[in-house]
Amino acid sequence: MPKYTGGEIIAKYLIKEGVKYVLGIPGHGCLAFVDALFQNKDKITLIQPKQEMSGVHMSIGYFRVTSQPLCVFTSIGPGAINTAIGLADAFVDSFPVLCITGNTHTHMRGKGVLQEIERNRDSNMPRxxxxxxxxxxxxxDVKQLPTVMQRAFNQMMTGRMGPTVIDLPMDVQADAIDVEIPEPLERRASGKVLGAPEQIKKVVELLKKAKRPVLLLGGGAVTAEAYDEVKELAEKLSAAVVVTMMGKDAFPNDHELFAWSTGSKGT
Known part of the structure; x- marks a missing residue:
């Protein structure tokens, strides 16, 4: 069985997940993880953004185009907090981003070193x-990492997608154990979530009785790639189609039934 550090476990799991790029700014709080990325530079590429928030926004843009998530990493303290606006954007718009934040060594928690926030709780920044x-x-503990990496991707990529954060102390990044890197899809739910049959029947009856039906499409239609289905339904009903800000591309913008966006305030 091979022996890997915490940083190497993360790097090799990212490679297994098909992640091509990792975005972040190397610092004292993430050096062991950066070392692991360097060792695997032929399989995964490190991109250094000007600021950590930009890395999250770049990851969101990449997922919009490719449907593949990326990983953002930070050092301790300010670098980690810089991701907040980007993560809030990903959370509200339901985009998967894996964020790994460096933190104080576990044995140094509560001492206020290396920009630790510890007044209310040791190493409190993740909250x-x-x-x-x-x-x-x-x-x-480094032994947690293989399972945590699996769970982080499962949470990001199933159900209503969204960002996840792994807070990674400096000693956990550097500690090594004998371990096999888990297979990504072993414990991940697959297939699309189907609508409740009874609710679908009610919707069908409402649409049958509607004199001037209107379809409101949101980001869920884009995530589900239901472009053909919503187009067929709109044409069948001769229904006007309006979209939210996140659903702009869910329906052809040059179609005669397209009634433009509802606006940012739903107006």
């Missing part, structure tokens, strides 16, 4: 991001 991510983890 700042909790309201704007789908799920977060604070890893205490």
């Amino acid at each position: 700042i991001l909790e309201p704007i991510v789908k799920r977060s983890w604070q890893v205490n």
Whole structure:
């Protein structure tokens, strides 16, 4: 069985997930992880943005185009907090981004070193991001990492997608264990979530009785790639189609039934 550091476990799992790019700014809080990326530079590319928030926005844009998530990493403190606006954007718009934040060594927690926020709780910075991510983890031991990496991707990519955060202490990045890198799809739900049959029947009856039906399409129609289905339904009903800001491309903008966007305030 091979022996990998915490940073190497993450890097090799990202490679197994098909992640081509990792975005971040190397710093004292993430050096062991950056070392692992360098060792695997032939399989995964490090891109350094000007600021960590930009890395998250770049990841969102990449997913919009490719449907593939990326990983953003930060050092301790300010670098981690810089991701907040980007993560909030990903959370509200339901886009998957994996964010890995460096943090103080586990044995140094509570000492206020290396920009630690510890007045209310040791190594408290991850809690700042909790309201704007789908799920977060604070890893205490390198043995947790293989399972946490699987769970992070499962949370990001299933159901209503969204960003996840893994808080990674410096010693956990550098500690090594004998471990096999897990297979990404082993514990991931697959297939599309279907609508409730009874609710669908009610919708059908409402549409049958509607004199001037209108379809409102949101980001879910884009995520589900239901372009052909909504077009066929609109044409069948001769229904006007309006879209939210996130659903702009869910329906052909030059179609005679297209009634433009509802606007940012639903007007």
